[in-house]
Amino acid sequence: MKKIEAKRTVDLALEELRKAILSGKFPAGSTLPPERKLADMLHINRQTLRSALARLEAEYLVKPHHGRGILVLDFRTTGSIELMSYISEKEPLQELFGLRRNLAAEAAAIACEKATVHDLNQLRSIAQNQSQIEDPHDFLQGDLNFTKAMIDASQSLPLRLLFNTIERITLAQPNLPMNALKDRVAAVSSYLALIALIRHRNPILCRKAILSHSSLSAEENAELHFALSKEQ
Amino acid sequence: MKKIEAKRTVDLALEELRKAILSGKFPAGSTLPPERKLADMLHINRQTLRSALARLEAEYLVKPHHGRGILVLDFRTTGSIELMSYISEKEPLQELFGLRRNLAAEAAAIACEKATVHDLNQLRSIAQNQSQIEDPHDFLQGDLNFTKAMIDASQSLPLRLLFNTIERITLAQPNLPMNALKDRVAAVSSYLALIALIRHRNPILCRKAILSHSSLSAEENAELHFALSKEQ
């Protein structure tokens, strides 16, 4: 059972304002109502409103101008990727998950150079866990953890930070795609394949295995099975 | 000449706090000094401090707990990709630019399906501009604009938002790598090659041309030159 925490009024105001901006109720290029008036409209104090506005500014949704007003920005041209947390349309989400795959491929490729024994054991541990999980949400989290472990093995700060963001976005979705558990056998075997490929330091096949834009050639397939045969 | 704008005290406080956290002066897992004390330390009002704290919270650097204090988070495990704006070490930046290439490749591939005549003209216009620019910084901006135009052609919101962030990070760097202008001829011809490949709707070659993990085969090279020959 997830603990329900009472939200602060600043969070409620933040959500309402963000929703109004993303929906176009406050159109890009216009200015928000003056702070004093907006605070009255939301029935909150001006200082509390200003805390919410500070966060909207951090998300590049608004830009205040002293004496002139608070400009509503066009989130499509200035917004940060974190905004995807508040977007639940099918197509953008699929494109985002495509990005996540790219991220994993990049991480796996770099991990081929840098992965230590400890990193590999971590990956094996997660893969084994995944083979026993029944709850779909736990399986999704395990899948995220596997990618996270590959990124940690790559020791790349940008990859890790971007993954943090994408993980947040994923978990913020109200209707998560839980189809991964159905193909659990395939998923787990692909984990093992990746571990083997990283251990054999083969970044090119790592990328292909994750992206699979083109299926593997007979030669590549043989190489993969050779690597796999070394894993017990 | 870039206009220098006087910063708000909230921005100064924000920068100081962020720097202190990223440098480990406020270690992850510890709590910040109480708001009242911290405000005194920074010689600012508590409300102004709280606006800065609201932004730090949006960046996932701190998490306040009512009655307990403000927890300093481990930015490596929770931070957002936007944090890269404040990191200037060589290796992470190179990895980030690698990500930017991946992003461009993904955009080009999707653009192959969706690009309109207008999109292609936009790309051609930017490519031609680039061939005449002398200032290195303008050339970098033009290069960013070319990628941006490909992303717009892909009509992908996540790609666009992520690009917004990466562009901000790039332009926030104090010592930008300005080596692109030296290979301008090569850069411009690669623009033209991409335009041709998008026009011929060849996503696979688009990816290869941008990523160039493996050089093109003789067959692929012929295909590319055929596509190029159709552009005047």
Place this chain on the structure above:
DNA sequence: ATAAATTAATTGGTCGAACCAATATACCAA
């Protein structure tokens, strides 16, 4: 009558103080 200067009104930025609410600590009693 027009243009420049001045004044007033609007609006974001900062400040100070007070009080509420959640948590942690110290203390006391059973």
Place this chain on the structure above:
DNA sequence: TTGGTATATTGGTTCGACCAATTAATTTAT
């Protein structure tokens, strides 16, 4: 030792005032 109670600490919210940048309105000088 345990359990509860009072107290202190700390973040959350509110009110009111004033500062500072900008714009609009008014006045003044030419």
